[in-house]
Amino acid sequence: MTFSAARHRLLATALALALLPFAAACGGESSAAEGTGGGKVTLRIGDQGQSLLTTLKVYGQLKNLPYDVKISQFDSGPLVNQGLQAGVIDFGVLGDTPAVLAQASGIPAKVVSVTRTVGPGYTLVARAGSGITSIGDLKGKKIAFSKNTANHGFLLRVLDKAGLKQKDITPVDVPLQNVGNVLESGTVDAATVSEETRAKYLQAHPDAVQVINGRTVTPGYAFRIATDKALADPAKRKALLDFAQRLSTANTWIAGHRDAWVQAYYVKIRKQTPALGRQVFEAVGRTSYVPVDDAVIQAQQKQADLFTANGQLPGKVDLSGQFDPSVSRDFNARTVQKGSSS
Incomplete structure (x- = not known):
């Protein structure tokens, strides 16, 4: 097609x-x-x-x-x-x-x-207090990613693993370089982040939840x-x-x-x-x-x-x-x- x-x-x-x-x-x-x-x-x-x-x-x-x-x-x-x-x-x-x-x-x-x-590739990181502790909690949540990039593909694989589709979440499409900033802002429940962003975010927010990473779902x-x-x-x-x-x-x-x-x-x-x-x-x-x-x-x-x-x-x-x-x-x-x- x-x-x-x-x-x-x-x-x-x-x-x-x-x-x-x-x-x-x-x-x-x-x-x-x-x-x-x-x-x-x-x-x-x-x-x-x-x-x-x-x-x-x-x-x-x-x-x-x-x-x-x-x-x-x-x-x-x-x-x-x-x-x-x-x-x-x-x-x-x-x-x-x-x-x-x-x-x-x-x-x-x-x-x-x-x-x-x-390595882990992308990681789905949820902010503390989002109510997300596993992929089964993603339905209806606001999740930041960058459309048509590898972190979008990662997210669809994660949702598929949970029996969900993109329509089952509230997608927040942001430029690739801004995904970490959107998570930091607290305006989304979770985001698909690179290893570099994950490490920096966890330093500042040690109570954040690392839900799943690419090692589990991507080649x-x-x-x-x-x-x-x-x-x-x-x-x-x-x-x-x-x-x-x-x-x-x-x-x-x-x-x-x-x-x-x-x-x-x-x-x-x-x-x-x-x-x-x-x-x-x-x-x-x-x-x-x-x-x-x-x-x-x-x-x-x-x-x-x-x-x-x-x-x-x-x-x-x-x-x-x-x-x-x-x-x-x-x-x-x-x-x-x-x-x-x-």
Whole structure:
């Protein structure tokens, strides 16, 4: 099921006008333009929160590239999707839910690599006095999340586990960066929060209830997607394969260099204390590249069906079109460490 072609053309035109100046403004050491200065190929990359950029920089993976790289920052997975749809980026990093919605929206792109994090992911945190002590108490409650992001997918899985649907709660849709602030304000009963937000909120509100986390209900996947146009260009595809391998190499290095990563990302970028950064790093858990295989496709299809069942998609969405066996084979060979599995 895809949305109308007319809507896509209108969206692409509007976003191209809106995002091109933004992408051009993303140059500079802290946010984007890195490269060799002489490469004929330029990869346009969509990042979130400088996580991908920092991953590459901390282990020197942006040095001596045989191509140019331009990294633009987006505030959420849905915005990365908009960049892909508008044609202003070739490759984007996003959560499992935006990856599903990329296919549902008819964005011409394929999954090229997948990571799996073994930690809690998102946590449903209820404020003290909300009356929520378990998922069975969620009916009718005001719950904050960010629509069409991974924390939305997490919430639907939690509700499904309790035999509920989104219509059974009072949803409060807020921008991804504001979910923690809304919970702090006391205007909602609960919120789906990241590990970093959970740790900070619990420090200030030790009597808050941690109802359930993603380890119980989600597979912990995150996705890297490239446009069909970029993958069809032999030079860009070769550059993307190298870029994906560099991401995997840097990710492996991070696992053995906790303090360097905490300082580079949580302290410098996220502006956290070293102590909180170390706490979050340990709690988040190990992230590894895993094969793009049937297990990944089935997990994504199950999530798509859950969105349809909750009225968040107009009909059945077939996720198989987002996975190309030749793409999976080539990128798996570059990104998956020996012994990894999903």
